[in-house]
Amino acid sequence: MAAEPLRIDPLAPADVPAVRALLVAGLTERWGGYEPRFNPDIEALAQGFDGRLTLVARRGGTIVGTGALRPAGAGRFEIVRMSVASEHRRQGVGAQVLAALLDAARQRGAHELVLETTRSWQSAIEFYEQHGFRRTHDDGEDAWFVRELPAG
Numbered sequence: 001m002a003a004e005p006l007r008i009d010p011l012a013p014a015d016v017p018a019v020r021a022l023l024v025a026g027l028t029e030r031w032g033g034y035e036p037r038f039n040p041d042i043e044a045l046a047q048g049f050d051g052r053l054t055l056v057a058r059r060g061g062t063i064v065g066t067g068a069l070r071p072a073g074a075g076r077f078e079i080v081r082m083s084v085a086s087e088h089r090r091q092g093v094g095a096q097v098l099a100a101l102l103d104a105a106r107q108r109g110a111h112e113l114v115l116e117t118t119r120s121w122q123s124a125i126e127f128y129e130q131h132g133f134r135r136t137h138d139d140g141e142d143a144w145f146v147r148e149l150p151a152g
Helices: 013-031 093-107 122-130
Strands: 006-010 053-059 062-071 076-084 112-118 134-139 142-148
Touching: 006 093, 013 053, 013 062, 013 076, 053 093, 062 093, 076 093, 093 112, 112 122, 122 134, 122 142
Parallel strands: 076 112
Antiparallel strands: 006 053, 053 062, 062 076, 112 142, 134 142
């Protein structure tokens, strides 16, 4: 039986607890724990922290992925808080969320997207490189990436 189609929508107030739980689960998996004091944007998710657009991927009634886009200067946006529920990985959820974020960035006049991820998270690095992001530099434990968005 084929999986239900994925639906991607902007974060709604009712989604906040499930999206927060998804993000916390992902960080706990990667780090072995979660520290709210190091993640103020997750803790402020209900307030629409820093003007970002948060997208929610849902299969049926279940939230299975999320990602956000926040302004990072004129014509530049940063992709943050990409996460896919562990049981839904490798099914194209992340790619569809990323594609929706790229479309949203283009609609907002972006010419460049940046993002950072932890250098030891090889699966995340490979994902972004497969989707056209180029590593620009490392900064401590983090790796930074950029992707140009052609006009039109």
